Amino acid sequence: MGTAFIFPGQGSQAVGMGKALADASAAARQTLQEVDEALGQSLSRLMFEGPEDALTLTSNAQPAIMAASIAALHVLEQDGNIRLADKAALVSGHSLGEYSALAAAGVFTLADTARLLRTRGDAMQAAVAPGEGAMAALLGLDRDAVEKVVADALAAGPGGEVLAAANDNAPGQVVISGHKTAVDRAIDLAKAAGARRAMPLAVSAPFHCALMQPAADVMAEALGRAAMQAPLVPLVANVTAASVTDVESIRRLLVEQVTATVRWRESVEAMAGLGITRMVEFGGKVLGPMVKRIAPDIECLSVAGPADIDAVLKAL
Structure with a gap:
């Protein structure tokens, strides 16, 4: 049985996100602290307490969603004494979730992922005048x-x-x-x-269309400077709906992703075609319902809070 680890995108943020995991697990607390230090702000406090309008800002929502996803993954890995490379055949993420997937697969460090997503969020917000x-x-x-x-x-x-x-x-x-x-x-x-x-x-902005080209240009520069390692397992990319392992291809696809269609339906179909029969979503419960509509036979699990850990470990 092939398993894919998947990661949600913008819109999955909510005040209180990650708090239960942080209360229950040192691994989650350490993850969120590392993101706070990378960004020079207490993003975790904003995640836990709001206000909602500040959390929803693209520049905050993107790193916050990633932080919650990676915290959930780290709790699963620590509590279950497992490694992603041993349990997942593929990773994939929806829009910004692609960065979470790449952090999970070791392509970026957690700190670099947080900083890249802050840059991405700021650039996407600034690309188009409000109301346009x-x-x-x-x-x-x-x-x-x-x-x-x-x-x-x-x-x-x-x-x-x-x-x-x-x-x-x-x-x-x-x-x-x-x-x-x-x-x-x-x-x-x-x-x-x-x-x-x-x-x-x-x-707050028209994402994933040609109006985002200024943000794509910013990300081309930022990603050009970013240190990247080969992924532990292949990524199924938003832009191509196909698996990729080559670092320079991943870098290019992340730039293209800013203006391109997120081909999530085709990505799920591609993963099913590659033998995936189970998907585990980290940090939310929004992708699972989409997956079931695309490929009803795929088993969908999620890790969003402490109560999810044991069930997912048993399944894995």
Whole structure:
């Protein structure tokens, strides 16, 4: 039975995240302290106590989600006396979760991952002026139908707008991103095309589209300076939905990921095709439901709190 360790992305943050693990485990406390020291702030206090609006800021949410994920992994490894390389055949993550996956697989140090995600969050937030961009979830349309909606919305506009599929999360669950005017038209067109729901998302910037190119440029420079090691196990990358182990390829894909579609549905399908029959999500319980919609036969487990540790250890 092949197992993949998977890591959630932005939107999985919540006040109180990581606190129960930190209260119960020295491994979690040490992980969060290391992130605090790397960033020069008490991010853990913000995770535990809020306020929510500060935690939700992209520059805080991205390293916080990673910290909670890696803390959960370290607790599992310490309590169970296991190593990722012995229990996981692959790692993968959703958007920023790809950085968590790479930290878990030893590509980046924990401190470098935290600093890279702070840089990424700041750059993504600064890439587009407030109010200029937007994102929307289109439910009930497949990827091809969404691509037609995107094309029609752009054709109906003044020209020069950006609009793209940002996240292909699961069958009938695609997120679009781009200029707000184009997203608004696409919402109306999606409803006319039979979408079950088409709704704007409460996000601070239009992620994973060409409007994020300034952030991609920042990350190209930051990643160019970052120390990287070969992963302990292959990564299934967002951009390609294929496994990769070459460090320079991973570096390039992380830059491309800022503006490219998160191909999560295809990534899960690819992992199933590579023999994965179980996925363990670290730091949240948001990817499991998507996985079950994509590949119902895959067993989904999660490590979000102390109560999850024993069940996952028994399964592994």
